[in-house]
Amino acid sequence: MRGLLLPPTAWLVVFLVIPTAVVAAMAFSPEGLKALGDGATWALLGRSFAVAAVSTALCLAVSYPVAYFVAGCGPTWRNFLLFLVVLPFWTNLLVRTYSLIFVLRPLGLYLTPAAGVIGLVHNFLPFMILPLYASIEKLPKRLLEASQDLGASPWSTFWKVTVPLTMPGIAAGSILVFIPAFGIFALPELLCGTSLTMVGNQINLLYKNDPKSPGGAAFTLVLMVSTLALTWTYHRLRKTEGLV
Amino acid sequence: MDEHDVTLRGVTKTFGGRRAVDDISLDIRRGEFFSLLGPSGCGKTTLMRMIAGFESPDAGTIELAGADVARVPAHKRDVNMVFQNYALFPHLSVAENVAFGLKIAKADDVAGRVKRALDMVNLAGYDAREPLTLSGGEQQRVALARAIVTGPRVLLLDEPLGALDLKLRKGLQEELRRLQRSLGMTFVFVTHDQEEALAMSDRIAVLNRGRVEQVGSPIEIYERPATRFVAEFVGSGNFFDGTGDGTTFRTKDGLALPASAKGDVTLLVRPEKMRVNGGGGIPARVEEVLYQGSSTSIILRAGERRILVEDANDGALEHVRVGQTTTVSWRPEDALVLPR
Numbered sequence: 001m002r003g004l005l006l007p008p009t010a011w012l013v014v015f016l017v018i019p020t021a022v023v024a025a026m027a028f029s030p031e032g033l034k035a036l037g038d039g040a041t042w043a044l045l046g047r048s049f050a051v052a053a054v055s056t057a058l059c060l061a062v063s064y065p066v067a068y069f070v071a072g073c074g075p076t077w078r079n080f081l082l083f084l085v086v087l088p089f090w091t092n093l094l095v096r097t098y099s100l101i102f103v104l105r106p107l108g109l110y111l112t113p114a115a116g117v118i119g120l121v122h123n124f125l126p127f128m129i130l131p132l133y134a135s136i137e138k139l140p141k142r143l144l145e146a147s148q149d150l151g152a153s154p155w156s157t158f159w160k161v162t163v164p165l166t167m168p169g170i171a172a173g174s175i176l177v178f179i180p181a182f183g184i185f186a187l188p189e190l191l192c193g194t195s196l197t198m199v200g201n202q203i204n205l206l207y208k209n210d211p212k213s214p215g216g217a218a219f220t221l222v223l224m225v226s227t228l229a230l231t232w233t234y235h236r237l238r239k240t241e242g243l244v
Numbered sequence: 245m246d247e248h249d250v251t252l253r254g255v256t257k258t259f260g261g262r263r264a265v266d267d268i269s270l271d272i273r274r275g276e277f278f279s280l281l282g283p284s285g286c287g288k289t290t291l292m293r294m295i296a297g298f299e300s301p302d303a304g305t306i307e308l309a310g311a312d313v314a315r316v317p318a319h320k321r322d323v324n325m326v327f328q329n330y331a332l333f334p335h336l337s338v339a340e341n342v343a344f345g346l347k348i349a350k351a352d353d354v355a356g357r358v359k360r361a362l363d364m365v366n367l368a369g370y371d372a373r374e375p376l377t378l379s380g381g382e383q384q385r386v387a388l389a390r391a392i393v394t395g396p397r398v399l400l401l402d403e404p405l406g407a408l409d410l411k412l413r414k415g416l417q418e419e420l421r422r423l424q425r426s427l428g429m430t431f432v433f434v435t436h437d438q439e440e441a442l443a444m445s446d447r448i449a450v451l452n453r454g455r456v457e458q459v460g461s462p463i464e465i466y467e468r469p470a471t472r473f474v475a476e477f478v479g480s481g482n483f484f485d486g487t488g489d490g491t492t493f494r495t496k497d498g499l500a501l502p503a504s505a506k507g508d509v510t511l512l513v514r515p516e517k518m519r520v521n522g523g524g525g526i527p528a529r530v531e532e533v534l535y536q537g538s539s540t541s542i543i544l545r546a547g548e549r550r551i552l553v554e555d556a557n558d559g560a561l562e563h564v565r566v567g568q569t570t571t572v573s574w575r576p577e578d579a580l581v582l583p584r
Contacts, residue, residue: 145298146331148319150345151394157319160344164335 020224026217035215036222045222048198051113051188052181055120059128059177060170062121067132067169071139085129096123097190104191115191116198120181127180128173135169136162168237175234183223199223247274248310249398249430250295255304257290264290266454267304272398272432277424279433279441282451283477288434291451292400295432297321309397324391325400329407330383332375338362338386339371345394361393364423381412392423398430405440417444438478442466450474472582475512482518482551484511485584493579497547499526503579510582515554517578520544520564525573526551530566544572 026032035041070081088096100119104110109118139162147157163170185200199219206216250272257265265287272278280288293299294306297318306313313321324345332341342358351357362368365385375383384404391399404420405413421444424431435441441448442462450457450465450473458470469475472483486495488505495501495511503511520530520542528544528551542553542564551572564570 140331142327142329142331143333145296145318146325146327146333147344148298148317149296149323149325150390151319151348152344153319156348161333165333 023217023220023224026212026214027221029214029217032214032218035218041215041218044197044202045199045219048182048200051116051120051196051198052178055117055124055181056128056174056178058117059121059124060132060174063125063128063132063173064170067129067136070129070133071136082130082133085126089126093123093186094190097187100191110191111193111195113192113196116188116196119187119191120177120184123187124177124181127176131172131176132166132169135166135172139165171237172234175230175237179227179230183227248272249274249308250432251305251307251310252291252295253305253307255291255294255301255306257287257294257299257301259290263454265294265301268451268454268456269304270449270456270459272430273447275428275430276446277421277431277433277444279435279445279448280451281435281438281441281448281478283436285453286451287454288436288451289402292325292402292432292434295398296323296325296400322397323400324394324396324398325402326384326387326391326404328402328404330375330387332383332386332390334374334376336375337371338367338373338375338378341375341386342390342393344390349394351394357393358389361389364392365389366419380408381416384408384416388420388423392427392429396429398432399424401431401433403434403436406435406437413440420444442478450477452477468580469512469582472510472512472584475580475582479514480552481512481514483582484513484579486511497549499546499549501526501579502576503581504576505579505581508584510584512580512582513574513578514580515541515552516556518551518553518572518574520553520555520570520572523571523573525571528570528572530564530568530570533564533566544570546572 027036066085070078070085073081097119100115100122101110104115104118109115143161143165144157147161148154152160183200185198185204188196188198189201189204199222203216203219203223206213206219210216248271250270252268252270255265255268256263268287268291280291282288290299294301295308297313297316300314308316308321308323333344336344339358339362342361343354346354346357358371359368362370365388367382367385367389370378370382370386375386378386387404401420405416408416417440420431433441433444442465445462447459447461448465449459452473458465458474460468460470465474465478469478475481475483484493484495484499484501486493486499486501487508488494488503490504490506491502493501493503493505493511501511505511516539519525526546528546530542531545531550532541532543534541534543538557540555540557542555544551544553553572
């Protein structure tokens with residue numbers, strides 16, 4: 001029986017553990033450490049973080065009403081609308097992104113940082129809507145009635161009851177959007193050109209010029225560590241809050 | 245003086261072609277414990293939700309303290325509700341749950357009022373507990389404290405004791421009644437439990453299929469039921485369909501009973517008004533004797549007819565044996581006349 005574990009273990013060691021170790025070793029080489037100590041590195045990371053955070057916030061603002069509406073529909077409509085939400089996933093990322101250019105260009109947004117944010121929101125919307133929908137759908141209606149009964153207007157019921165009770169969905173959706181948005185490179189490259197460089201673009205650039213780039217390794221390591229930390233948080237939430 | 249806190253006039257509500265509430269008019273007096281009693285589906289919960297503002301009537305008017313509330317949304321009505329399954333906010337502590345309405349109203353001395361409300365429902369010291377860690381009875385008390393703390397004009401209670409076991413129910417019934425008296429607040433209590441309604445209410449409205457069958461004090465409802473439905477739903481009874489000529493009442497199954505009833509009516513005799521004595525009355529055979537501690541139920545058969553007698557266990561039953569033939573009788577004035 002134990003022999004069955006050998007192929008997957010070998011696979012993981014050859015294709016995950018060894019490359020990660022090599023990247024880590026390069027990142028901790030003198031040049032790698034120099035790149036890690038460089039202010040420009042952190043400025044770039046900060047910018048990527050900010051773009052991902054803004055995109056996540058916008059994504060949340062757009063998705064919440066959608067998820068709320070879908071959760072309030074009858075079962076038939078609900079399934080149809082959820083189907084529409086995931087439909088874009090069946091289209092290639094490049095096709096979706098190029099088609100976005102046709103809208104962004106006449107608006108004068110093509111090749112601006114704003115185009116990147118719009119692209120990110122557009123691309124990751126389903127990741128936000130689905131967990132939000134799951135937690136809003138579970139919200140007992142009578143709690144909203146109890147709140148109104150005690151004098152809270154629909155608006156303050158939303159902030160005092162709905163939002164706190166759907167916090168697990170908000171957190172899960174935000175993490176699911178933020179993680180890939182932080183490391184993305186194809187989207188800003190296509191939509192922003194040189195107007196916005198994110199970590200992913202920088203890593204891509206560095207490795208293209210030098211496959212052994214210590215700077216690329218340093219960026220990769222920082223990206224991996226922060227992504228792992230967020231993923232871990234997400235799994236903790238899933239466990240404690242019973243998320244989907 | 246009769247001041248009305250809730251006035252319903254011709255209130256009607258239809259769900260999917262079915263009249264859940266059908267032309268109901270009621271006056272609920274200031275400070276009274278008023279019960280809406282009826283089987284499930286009789287419209288009592290819908291009626292209460294319309295008073296609270298969660299549903300709006302298709303026809304008719306609802307007045308709270310004399311003011312029409314048709315255009316007043318739920319959160320602006322001076323009415324609070326104790327929900328059937330409590331509906332406590334799981335993300336807030338007990339004290340925060342109770343403080344919810346006070347904070348919305350920007351009330352003074354929130355902490356002091358929360359403390360007094362929790363004292364009132366015997367939950368002193370529960371402030372920091374989380375609602376979902378409490379027992380059903382405790383959650384019910386939190387829901388009650390949360391609803392009364394803002395001092396609403398009317399408190400609506402939707403089968404608040406429904407999920408609790410019998411012992412706890414009895415205790416909470418008493419507590420609820422005492423609380424209502426000491427607050428002097430108008431309570432509108434929805435229940436399908438006739439015993440509970442009789443024990444607690446100043447007045448009861450018995451509902452059936454969206455309509456009011458009778459409104460009255462518990463004694464009136466039980467002793468002078470207006471319809472067969474009320475008589476059957478509240479307590480149990482022996483019914484005799486037949487025709488009376490003022491002295492003798494002839495039932496359809498051939499019994500001749502002494503009664504002053506006239507015309508085609510139904511006679512109702514409550515089981516506790518009947519005696520099994522072997523003297524005069526209807527001949528019947530004893531089918532079953534069920535001893536219940538404080539009373540004994542005797543089931544007899546007279547022809548096709550099943551008769552239930554409730555005896556107060558005062559020693560007069562020593563002679564009754566299963567299988568024995570005896571007679572059942574009652575005082576003529578204990579036979580209630582119901583229209584047919």
